[in-house]
Amino acid sequence: MSEELSREEVRRRVRERAGKPALPGPSENPATNLLLADIVIRIGTSFLRTGVEKAFLKNRYDPDTANAIVDNRSALRTLGAVAVAKFARKSIPGAAIVGTGIVGKLLYDSAKTRRANRRKGDTQLLEQAAEETHTPEG
Known part of the structure; x- marks a missing residue:
């Protein structure tokens, strides 16, 4: 909500809650509880994100290298990822654009790998064909 509530509106909303059980939280101030919840969720999300990133990297690199890759990422790369995620x-169109970009990148990488493997196979076959033919001596 970007609009500021009037005192009367705040009082009306508080009266509506009268008689209902108190909201859970460590503080009597609901704004403080909301701030604490936000901080806890962001910390948990950060731990989860870091864990997932390291898990993806550990499939290809040893654990120490994977940790170093995640820990040494530049601020520009991190800000870029945050901006794209945000x-x-x-919006749904934003999600569609980003999703399409991700799928496109995966397809591009897959095609690039196939082309590289095809070139590698062609090179091996051409080298094999260029080798001198050895005939058994009788």
Whole structure:
């Protein structure tokens, strides 16, 4: 909500809650509880994100290298990832654009790998064909 509530509106909403059980939280101030919940969720999300990133990297690299890759990422790369994620999260068209970009990148990488493997196989076959033919001596 970007609009500021009037005192009367705040009082009306509080009266509506009268008689209902108190909201859970460590503080009597609901704004403080909301701030604490936000901080805890962001910390948990950060741990989860770091864990997933390291898990993906550990399939290809040893654990120490995977940790170093995640820990030494530049601020520009991190800000770029945050900006793209925020863009995707804010709207359905944004999510569609980002999703299409991700699928496109995966398809590009897959095709690039296939082409590289095809070239490698062609090179091996051409080298094999260029070798001198050895005939058994009788």
